[in-house]
Amino acid sequence: MVNFVGVTEHNAWKSESWTERGEKAQLSADFASWHPTVRSIVEAIDEPFRWALFARAPLENWSVGRVTLLGDACHPMLPYLSQGAVMAIEDGYVLARCLQARGADLPAALRLYETLRLARTTKVQAGARAAGARFHLADPLVRLATFGRLSLGSRLAPARAMAANDWLMGYDATAQVA
Numbered sequence: 324m325v326n327f328v329g330v331t332e333h334n335a336w337k338s339e340s341w342t343e344r345g346e347k348a349q350l351s352a353d354f355a356s357w358h359p360t361v362r363s364i365v366e367a368i369d370e371p372f373r374w375a376l377f378a379r380a381p382l383e384n385w386s387v388g389r390v391t392l393l394g395d396a397c398h399p400m401l402p403y404l405s406q407g408a409v410m411a412i413e414d415g416y417v418l419a420r421c422l423q424a425r426g427a428d429l430p431a432a433l434r435l436y437e438t439l440r441l442a443r444t445t446k447v448q449a450g451a452r453a454a455g456a457r458f459h460l461a462d463p464l465v466r467l468a469t470f471g472r473l474s475l476g477s478r479l480a481p482a483r484a485m486a487a488n489d490w491l492m493g494y495d496a497t498a499q500v501a
């Protein structure tokens with residue numbers, strides 16, 4: 324079984340639904356100029372679904388008294404860094420450690436959790452939004468300049484190019500609560 328998710332840009336989106344059916348003809352048209360492998364996946368789909376992607380501004384806080392949030396409920400993000408589930412898992416780990424360390428004072432434990440996680444998830448939300456803008460650059464010249472530089476950089480200095488993601492991939496959730 325293959326799960327195919329494709330993104331196309333539109334200026335207006337009116338429907339509020341997670342279960343809206345799409346048109347197969349529209350899907351084929353949207354990906355008509357893509358590589359044959361992608362087209363063959365698209366053609367094999369019996370029934371596509373469609374939904375919108377919305378960027379949300381970070382919340383200022385997640386907790387009220389003895390109640391808090393984690394995951395998409397408090398920091399939904401665009402998919403362009405593939406980090407939504409990762410952030411929810413990190414939240415869960417850090418929250419558990421905060422409860423373990425400060426559970427006797429629940430509001431204090433939740434405040435600590437929020438303090439430890441808010442800056443990180445806010446940065447990742449912003450990073451995902453920036454990656455979306457980069458992935459969908461309209462101007463071919465700007466695309467060439469952007470991806471040409473990235474491609475050259477990763478060939479000339481691969482370690483340095485990889486290190487650009489250290490802020491994201493190098494985070495250690497297990498080291499956040501002493």
Ligand SMILES: Cc1cc2nc3c(=O)[nH]c(=O)nc-3n(C[C@H](O)[C@H](O)[C@H](O)COP(=O)(O)OP(=O)(O)OC[C@H]3O[C@@H](n4cnc5c(N)ncnc54)[C@H](O)[C@@H]3O)c2cc1C
Nearest residue numbers: 328393394395396397400402404405406407408409410411
């Ligand atoms: C197509 C796609 C690809 C993705 N790829 C990646 C990826 O590669 N890497 C990555 O890290 N993230 C990815 N994500 C994002 C990731 O799936 C989400 O960020 C993650 O699932 C958020 O977890 P969550 O527990 O916060 O929320 P959810 O997984 O949405 O869980 C919330 C749960 O609450 C339930 N619920 C809602 N309302 C109620 C109610 N009133 N009563 C009871 N239950 C309720 C829902 O049914 C759901 O099961 C992807 C998302 C999509 C859509």
